[in-house]
Amino acid sequence: MTDDTTQSPEEQTVAEDFKGKIEDVLPEDQSEAPSEDAELAKLREDLATAKQDVLYAKAETQNVRRRLEKDIADTRAYAATGFARDILSVADNLSRALSVIPAELREDEKLKNLIAGLDATGREIDKVFASHGITRIASTGLPLDPNQHQAMLEIPSADAEPGTIVQELQAGYMIKDRLLRPAMVAVAKKPD
Template identity: 50%
Template sequence: MNDAKQTPPANDQTDDQMATPTADSEVVQEPSVPNGEGEPAAPAEDSLVEEQAAEIAELKDKILRAMAEVENMRRRASREKEDAHNYAVTKFARDMLAVSDNLRRAIDSIPAQAREQEDVKHVLAGIELTESELLNTFEKHKIKKIEAEGQKFDPNQHQAMFEVENPAVEPGTVLQVVQTGYAIADRLLRPAMVGVAKGGQKKADVKVDQKA
């Protein structure tokens, strides 16, 4: 008997060929999943950044306002302290001005011829020394005389008591001081009582005609 050899059919395919997909077969793709940096998360992040920026700006504004308020309080306290230092003795100083006035009256009341007498000379020297010490004490507390005689009348520092006819000076010039005025620091303590010039000739304004 002849054994017949059987060959596989021509149209049969191998297992590897069956496993390989053809061009016409469908390819199933897995759905894409957005990562953490994808488009869907961007709006939420922008909103969070804007919210944080607004909160930082608000906190910064509050801090600046608080710092400004503290600085204003510091300046106010410093000014009140300086005022208390300069003007705490105002009432006492005003009372002491009467002592200074009396000392000056005592000096002015001594006639010129009597000043040459030995006894009067010693008394006068003592009164003048006392007045000098008092004025030095005034200076230490920023209490100063107001220079009035020969000055232009200033209603903020002078009090006019009478007027004097004097054509030799400009009207409004202080000619006589009846009572000395004083200022403490930059405030008026007592106005100077003065006599003011009336009439007289005003300073002429010199006008120069300019020709083109």
């Protein structure tokens, strides 16, 4: 065995090579080592980035919450839309039935109560529509509004301005501020 204090020439060569490699890795001058100021600046930059990310996350969360609240409010306000569309055909049929009853049948004592009941049912349907924000669209005598009316035919008319609604074929309805069903109308055109 060799003594720890004395090294063979081979051991000295290995030790010098190792020492040289260590010196290559270690900086000779302290100015090349990262300074505390640079580390502090990097930490401040990282903190500013993290703060910005938190602000963006908060803003996005707030936007999602607002959208969700609006969707919930819309769902509540317009939940009855599908049902209302289905009931419109019932109201239309009742209205048509009442409009074709001749005057002599209205005066007949046997049918008077039946007709009064049908009239009351029609008024009740209108009342229920009003309580749920369903309103009838005005049409006859007004200019055609493609957002509320659907022109089904043109009728030559010398009395009405072209583009004016002269006849309502089927009533249109709104539910609050949305179109439930457009009014189907006949529009005046210049006579031939």
